[in-house]
Amino acid sequence: MTVYFIGAGPGAADLITVRGAKLLAASPVCLYAGSLVPRELLAECPPGARLVDTARLDLDAITGELVRAHRDGHDVARLHSGDPAVFSAVAEQMRRLDAAGVPYEVVPGVPAFAAAAAALKRELTVPTVGQTVILTRIAEQATAMPPGEDLATLGRSGALIVLHLAVRYADRVVAELTPHYGADCPAAVVAMASRPDEIVLRGTLADIAEAVTAAGITRTAVIIVGRTLAATQFRDSHLYSPERDRHTC
Incomplete structure (x- = not known):
C-alpha cells in the first residue's frame, strides 16, 4: 500500500487540491498535524478511519504509524500544512520510508x-x-x-x-x-x-x-x-x- 504526503494548504479547508481530497477520502488511515491542519478536512476521511494527531509524536513514532499501516495493507494520508516541498519535515520521513521499503507519493498543496x-x-x-x-x-x-x-x-x-x-x-x-x-x-x-x-x-x-x-x-x-x-x-x-x-x- 502507499503513503500519500498531502499538502493540506495554508489553512482554509477548501484550498486542498482535488487530488489530495480524493486520496484523503479513500485512505483508511490519516496522520495529520493537529495544530496546523484544519479540523474540517478530517470530515473527508472515510467512516471508521484511524485518525492520528502527530502534534505530540516524534519522528520514530510517526514512522512507526506509517510502517504499521503499510504492513496492515492500508493506504495512508499524511497531511502536512501548506505544501510538502517547503519547511514540511517530509524529507526525513521519506528517508525512513525508503529504508523500510514503504512506497509513497507526494501531492502538492497551496503554500x-x-x-x-x-x-x-x-x-x-x-x-x-x-x-x-x-x-x-x-x-x-x-x-x-x-x-x-x-x-x-x-x-x-x-x-x-x-x-x-x-x-x-x-x-x-x-x-x-x-x-x-x-x-x-x-x-x-x-x-x-x-x-x-x-x-x-x-x-x-x-x-x-x-x-x-x-x-x-x-x-x-x-x-x-x-x-x-x-x-x-x-x-x-x-x-x-x-x-x-x-x-x-
Missing part, C-alpha cells in the same frame, strides 16, 4: 506564501521591479541555517524575501534587512492566511515589527519584504505584449 500574496492582492514578481522570490527562515529555536543562508547574506540580493517561522523575531528580521533594503522598503505580515481569523499587516521595515507586536502575532505567519509589494510604476509583462510573436508560442 503559505502563495496564500499570503493572495491576501495582499499582490503579484510577488513584477516586471522591471523584482523577478526573484527567496523563501527562507531564521535559526532561532530551530536547526541551524547552512553557511551563506543568513539574512545578511541573502539580503544583499535585494530580492523579495519571504520568511517563515520568524514572526516572533520580527525585530531581528528588521535589523538584519534594513541595511540592504532601506527602512522605507515595503513589508507585510500575513497570519493565518486564508482562514476566517486571517490578519494582514502592511507597512515598511521602519514600522512592521511594531505592528506585529501591537497585533499580538506570534505564530502561523509569514513576513514578506520587497519592493514589489508596493510597485505601481512598471512596464507591462512581455507575456501579453502586442509586439510578441505569438506564432512561435
